[in-house]
Amino acid sequence: MDIGMRGKPFTRYRKEVLEGVSGSVLEIGAGTGLNFEHYPEAVELVTTVDPNPGMSAKARKRSSYHNIKTDSHQITAEKLPFKDDTFDFVVSTWTLCSIPDIESALSEVCRVLKPGGRFHYVEHGRAPDVGVAKWQRRLTPIQKVIADGCHLDRPMYELVEASGLRHISSNEHYVPKTPKIAGYFYIGVAEKPYILPYSDHEPSYGRTES
Numbered sequence: 403m404d405i406g407m408r409g410k411p412f413t414r415y416r417k418e419v420l421e422g423v424s425g426s427v428l429e430i431g432a433g434t435g436l437n438f439e440h441y442p443e444a445v446e447l448v449t450t451v452d453p454n455p456g457m458s459a460k461a462r463k464r465s466s467y468h469n470i471k472t473d474s475h476q477i478t479a480e481k482l483p484f485k486d487d488t489f490d491f492v493v494s495t496w497t498l499c500s501i502p503d504i505e506s507a508l509s510e511v512c513r514v515l516k517p518g519g520r521f522h523y524v525e526h527g528r529a530p531d532v533g534v535a536k537w538q539r540r541l542t543p544i545q546k547v548i549a550d551g552c553h554l555d556r557p558m559y560e561l562v563e564a565s566g567l568r569h570i571s572s573n574e575h576y577v578p579k580t581p582k583i584a585g586y587f588y589i590g591v592a593e594k595p596y597i598l599p600y601s602d603h604e605p606s607y608g609r610t611e612s
């Protein structure tokens with residue numbers, strides 16, 4: 403996974419997603435720590451959660467190499483041991499596809515963010531084209547087996563909104579040179595509102611396709 407996720411196209415998205423992140427950060431599914439070198443200097447502490455024991459040794463090496471202060475937890479994102487309103491930012495890069503209970507994980511993301519705190523993410527997910535989406539649905543059971551639980555067909559924007567977070571920006575597109583079933587990317591920033599829950603589900607802003 404480390405080799406596969408290290409490529410240049412991923413790096414471009416990592417930089418973009420981590421722009422403007424500061425203070426206390428939670429990264430879910432941090433993997434081998436490939437984001438660490440891209441965190442801005444204004445980040446004070448990166449708390450990471452990832453259930454996979456194979457990831458942590460590489461992640462530890464990367465955090466010390468890039469001088470990033472981390473606090474790592476070998477746990478899943480569906481039930482977080484952190485108090486409400488703890489983090490300034492939560493980050494996820496290509497992780498939401500692999501989390502078995504994505505609704506619980508996103509609800510936890512919303513809970514542990516401070517009011518006004520932001521969730522920055524880049525994920526692949528359900529494509530808008532009916533033909534592509536049909537194949538994503540068909541192939542997801544196989545993909546889950548060969549790619550460690552990865553779902554091809556999750557509607558990421560809607561799932562993030564359903565957690566109570568509200569998008570302040572979002573962009574979706576097919577990435578070049580990637581099969582369409584795995585290449586529809588969602589890049590978003592969603593904020594935890596000061597008042598939860600909503601009396602009404604108001605539309606969010608900034609959803610674009612390019």
Ligand SMILES: C[S@@+](CC[C@H](N)C(=O)[O-])C[C@H]1O[C@@H](n2cnc3c(N)ncnc32)[C@H](O)[C@@H]1O
Nearest residue numbers: 407431432433436454478479495496497500501
């Ligand atoms: C495709 S990798 C992405 C890793 C990393 N975010 C990156 O950008 O390189 C997906 C990650 O999600 C993690 N993961 C799987 N299930 C999870 C869960 N329930 N909660 C948190 N992370 C999980 C995996 O262990 C893996 O590290």
